Amino acid sequence: MSAPLSYLTSAGLRAHAIVPLTWYMLSVSILVCLIIAWVLWRAVSAARANGGDEETRSVPVEEGPSGAHWIRNGLLMSALPLLVALVWTMATLASVSGPPAHSGLTLEVTGHQWWWEVTYVSDRPDEIFTTANEIHVPVGERVLVKLHGADVIHSFWVPKLTGKTDTIPGQTNLSWLEAEAPGVYGGPCTEYCGEQHAHMMVQVVAQSPAEFEQWRQHQLQPAAAPTDAATRHGAAVVEYRCGLCHQIRGTNAGAHYGPDLSHIAGRRSLAAGLLPNNAGTMAAWIENAHGLKPGNLMPNQNLAGEDLTDVIGYLELQQ
């Protein structure tokens, strides 16, 4: 049974620091439950009678031994694991809570109903770019994540890499992550945010620094130009239909209401993790976004035959 979102194992530094503490507390907890269950079972199995009111009345009342030492001893025995938990908690908190002093990469991540906007920050304006729902990071590099809320509260969480931090309108929260091994790590939104809270997944793709740099350079390129009459027609439809809400850098589609579609065909999934990304799912999504993700803010497009195939043809160029 594979569990891609389990946090009992980790693949990143910040999550890694929490794993031993989690196991410690989990083990103490299970042990306490077992001990108490055993004591309770022993005490109950010494029962004098089993029945109802008559059986109860038949056993005479007695003062019995004080038993107060059980409370004292019980509390004394609890004190040590509690104290350890407290100190360990504070130590872990100190090591992972603050933003890193040095980070190689800074991301601005904004939670929207129901998708993630991701901006790669740079000192050079021509190296800033925006994408959606898929974050590429270089392995071994510390990534500072600045979190914003566009509408309601969401929560940014990549269980294998970092714990939760809410994205709250009106404030910028900080999180950070550092992947230790290449891989694709999912992260569902974890603050209830409305109808499609269930379908708001971010994916973090951790790559070797060289691969990451290649990906970054590719993202900086403008949109691929149409190659034939069909894709030229597709590009026109995209600009006057999709361009009302979406941006594709290097074209006249330049709105910011929906996810940035630059290099959309290179992404692994559509609609914030709902669908794998291919020509078929893209067509299905454009035609029937509301059937697939009820309540989402993209209207069904009702594009007829050729319009639709040409749009898909053009978008598929945007690798």
Place this chain on the structure above:
Amino acid sequence: MKSPDLRAPITGPDSVAHQARLFELWEGKGGISGFFSSVDHKQIGIRYIVTAFVFLVLGGLEALLMRLQLAGPDKALLTPEQYNELFSTHGMTMIFLYASPVLSGFSNYLWPLLLGSRDMAFPRLNAFGYWVYLASGIFLYVGFLTGNGANDGWFNYVPYASRPYNPGLNEDFYSLGMVFLGISTTVGAANFIVTAFRTRAPGMSIDRLPILVWGTLTASVANLVVVPAVSLAFLMLWMDRQFGTQFFNTAGGGAPLLWQHLFWLFGHPWVYAIVLPAMGMVSDGLPVFCRRPLVGYSLVAVSTVATMILGFGVWVHHMFATGLPGIGMSFFSAASIAITVPSAVGVFAWLATIRFGKPVITTAFLFFSSMIILFVIGGVSGFMTASVPVDWQLTDTYFVVAHLHYVLIGINVFPVVGAIYFWFPKMRGRMLDEKLGRWNFWIMFIGFNLAFLPMHLTGLMGMPRRVYTYAPDMGWTTLNLITTIGSFVFALGVLLLFVNIVKSWARGKPASANPWDAPTLEWSVPSPPPPYNFGVIPRVASRHPLWEGRLPSNERSIIDQGMLLDVGKETIGTSALDAEPDMILEMPEDSLAPVLLTLGLAGVFCGLIMKVWLLSAASVLVIAVALVWWLWPRRSLREREPAHG
């Protein structure tokens, strides 16, 4: 209350003639108007319990629907919006309309009987509290049944709850309904506090109180402190939605986190308010079946209060992921770990009571004793979420859902069902069926653990809470199916409770005054008790008036003679700590004023939700009339000087 009553109460032996006189004075009218005007705490208590169980069933059906939706991945039994209203209404119902009122019901029924008194301190206020609870519950459910139920979870975070993101009436129903319900909680709490400090039988000093009284008293003080926070928050939300105030709107200078602080400032103490009285039930009930006094009475009583005090300082542990500063969070983290200590006192006391007693296994005993392990499981998972870094992973996953169900079902539902087996004979005069009770217990216990123990793992495997569906490749499928099966088994167990009650209602074995040979005062009166509770006011000399002579202490309470108080509807007022007789309290007759006042309030809230301001204004007049009628000084209550004298 200023002029002291100079008449000394006449003392004497209890007698048949005396009881007949009291019966004349205390018996309600009967009929429809008698039903609506009753101020008898026993009737009100039973109404609370019955209404709370109706809501438990509704909340349970909502849960079963959700479990069907989650039985497998990508199911489409419910739409996302339906699912979201269901989980929000389920939480609201269980937490606000079941868990707290059911405990109020037991305390209302039991307190005067436990305390040796003839009614609560403010009987009309007591009736009013119930009617407001009923009316606000109906109000909230009218929203749900018309498709306008709460849809932002029970803790209702803004901005999702504010108008731009939630334009329907859903959040208006929830906001107004919660302000409405807060009135009931507040008056109930005030009544419990005064009752505890003013109407105990002479001699029942503060160290002789049953733990249930400690629990409800502590919870009531907490409610008085924290309910205003949540009522205010909901009022502010409603004003944001209706009038464009900007309390929670960033663009207008407000702050979404303000909601979370106000809500959890209330919400966490509230959790203790809905478990402490239930823990009190176990502390009082368990020793009866262990045939010995509770181990560590004083420690348990003190730890009840200590838990609550610490409970005021842990609310931020619901907000560890909101980006608060680390230093601040570490304080709340430490407090949340420290609260384990007073909570653990009860566990060790109950274990020792069983170990050093002579346990008799009955259905009530099974429910009470199994609560210990459920409490521990819910406690240790709470301990895990108390650690900030660990909580960053655990929070908002199914681990927390498992945790809160162990707390609320384990520490509220199990003791409450145990309490029904224990006190039903007192309330109805008949025993519940013990054989059916065993089935009831084991099916509930197995079903509950089957549903919720694996859910911890679901959470550790990363399933977020409040999702209406999930993908098949997440590794959550089998666990969810097990939980769904468990929840239906659990529901079957609860159903058996109702079967048992129906079966035993008319045909159960008749119960004597004290079928369990229990030590406290409620078992000294007939089952069911007469309307006046006690023929004579008892004088209490120990913690276990009915076990005296069998325990080493030489104290002797006096139960068969004492103050007669049969001049009018009277009971005795005593001093706060030592319970020395202070004054004769005149108790009010049945009254329709509480119902009328509730109708007026309901009219105000209906006007507000429909935006028919005229209806609200007219209802304020009804409220004014009801209040004047209620508060009009009456000579019989000595609120007015006699004409000559």
